[in-house]
Amino acid sequence: MKRVGVTDTTLRDAHQSLLATRMRTEDMLPVVGKLDQAGFYALEVWGGATFDACLRYLGEDPWERLRQIRARVRHTPLMMLLRGQNLVGYRHYPDDVVQAFVRLAVKNGVDILRVFDALNDLRNLRTAVAAAKEAGAHVQGTVVYTKSPVHTCRELVETALELAEMGADSICLKDMAGLLIPGEADQLVRALKEKVSLPLEIHAHYTSGLASMAYLKAIEAGADVVDTAVSTLALGTSQPPTESLAAALAGTEWEPELDLGLVAEVAEHFRVVRRKYQEYDVGTVVDAAVLRYQIPGGMISNFTAQLAQQKALDKLPQVLEEVERVREELGYPPLVTPSSQVVGAQAVLNVLGGERYKLVANEVKAYLRGFYGQPPGPVSEAVRRKVVGDEGAIACRPADLLPPGLEPARREVAAYLETEEDLLSYVLFPPQAKKFLQERLAARTQVDYCLLEAAENEGGGYPAP
Numbered sequence: 001m002k003r004v005g006v007t008d009t010t011l012r013d014a015h016q017s018l019l020a021t022r023m024r025t026e027d028m029l030p031v032v033g034k035l036d037q038a039g040f041y042a043l044e045v046w047g048g049a050t051f052d053a054c055l056r057y058l059g060e061d062p063w064e065r066l067r068q069i070r071a072r073v074r075h076t077p078l079m080m081l082l083r084g085q086n087l088v089g090y091r092h093y094p095d096d097v098v099q100a101f102v103r104l105a106v107k108n109g110v111d112i113l114r115v116f117d118a119l120n121d122l123r124n125l126r127t128a129v130a131a132a133k134e135a136g137a138h139v140q141g142t143v144v145y146t147k148s149p150v151h152t153c154r155e156l157v158e159t160a161l162e163l164a165e166m167g168a169d170s171i172c173l174k175d176m177a178g179l180l181i182p183g184e185a186d187q188l189v190r191a192l193k194e195k196v197s198l199p200l201e202i203h204a205h206y207t208s209g210l211a212s213m214a215y216l217k218a219i220e221a222g223a224d225v226v227d228t229a230v231s232t233l234a235l236g237t238s239q240p241p242t243e244s245l246a247a248a249l250a251g252t253e254w255e256p257e258l259d260l261g262l263v264a265e266v267a268e269h270f271r272v273v274r275r276k277y278q279e280y281d282v283g284t285v286v287d288a289a290v291l292r293y294q295i296p297g298g299m300i301s302n303f304t305a306q307l308a309q310q311k312a313l314d315k316l317p318q319v320l321e322e323v324e325r326v327r328e329e330l331g332y333p334p335l336v337t338p339s340s341q342v343v344g345a346q347a348v349l350n351v352l353g354g355e356r357y358k359l360v361a362n363e364v365k366a367y368l369r370g371f372y373g374q375p376p377g378p379v380s381e382a383v384r385r386k387v388v389g390d391e392g393a394i395a396c397r398p399a400d401l402l403p404p405g406l407e408p409a410r411r412e413v414a415a416y417l418e419t420e421e422d423l424l425s426y427v428l429f430p431p432q433a434k435k436f437l438q439e440r441l442a443a444r445t446q447v448d449y450c451l452l453e454a455a456e457n458e459g460g461g462y463p464a465p
């Protein structure tokens with residue numbers, strides 16, 4: 001018997017993908033205990049865009065969310081998604097910030113850190129991996145999957161081997177665009193399982209309609225764990241549905257050990273909760289354009305919005321074709337945050353600017369100078385010359401150039417800090433966190449004032465001297 005493990009992504013990736021990451025902690029907590037009892041391999045509950053969204057949109061403390069979930073989960077490991085040196089933000093942070101963030105994430109309840117770098121430049125994972133190991137956490141090293149001439153099966157296996165060498169406890173194959181076709185899943189998983197002796201987890205998005213089929217092939221080929229979401233927050237740009245996978249595998253040697261009664265209760269809860277977030281809901285249609293252009297669904301909807309603003313929606317097909325060209329010229333970066341923004345911004349400028357690379361996005365300059373890391377493949381020399389001229393690329397790891405960030409930040413917001421976690425929130429998202437911390441302090445002062453007033457009123461009954 002080789003039962004497959006299932007990681008539930010409902011509380012992180014599913015609502016990040018379907019509801020613009022807007023789900024509030026109060027809508028999660030009623031079913032966290034049930035998820036814990038249902039028999040999942042892990043619960044992915046933190047990281048990715050959720051940290052940013054808590055501070056930016058929800059007025060919530062992301063650390064408090066983690067602690068609230070941790071307090072209700074006794075049996076199942078908690079997983080987070082960490083963007084390597086970018087942590088849960090969009091730029092490279094200094095090593096002292098990465099070390100402190102990882103230490104506090106583990107201290108507040110994360111058991112498994114799934115760590116990836118958009119370019120598969122493993123230098124950008126080193127500090128986070130070392131810090132997670134030191135904190136005693138399970139490190140899941142991630143191979144970002146994409147289609148390109150430089151991302152062959154051999155290359156991807158090579159990346160996994162390097163992750164194993166770095167000390168990863170398991171490997172994740174991350175297909176953020178949902179492009180993994182079943183036959184490829186079979187081939188890749190066999191190759192990975194043959195060469196790398198670590199548990200292998202597959203993470204895919206349903207966007208193109210392929211993910212459930214790819215999972216089945218991956219499981220038959222020896223994948224140990226797959227990521228799903230409960231049916232009411234699955235499909236579309238989210239993960240495949242847990243219940244369907246369980247039904248497909250019922251009676252086979254891979255049948256997962258899940259309590260489907262509990263999963264059904266969780267699904268019913270989110271069926272109702274989802275209605276509250278209707279204004280953000282992107283729905284769950286299969287996006288066939290993803291198959292045609294091999295571009296993540298999120299990018300296509302961003303283009304649609306941007307071009308509509310410029311009254312140039314008719315240019316969408318050109319932009320989508322330009323993406324592939326720019327991507328080739330930039331050495332085939334996988335289209336995932338933040339490299340998808342680099343490629344996307346330039347593709348739009350190239351189409352709307354009339355001449356290619358006449359206008360250049362700052363991100364592209366930084367990318368070509370090595371500030372995101374090493375491009376996976378060779379960069380077009382003509383484009384490099386046109387964009388950055390004689391300015392050379394850095395040869396070192398981008399974060400090597402960053403001075404320590406914690407202490408300067410501490411001085412900036414000393415008045416509002418209550419915990420070390422507050423400081424990290426501020427370093428990562430300065431304006432958003434500062435506003436949150438100020439408002440929290442103001443609310444506390446208000447409460448103190450009310451208590452004081454109440455105490456004084458009671459004091460009125462004291463006998464006069």
Ligand code: CO
Nearest residue numbers: 013176203205
């Ligand atoms: Co994902």
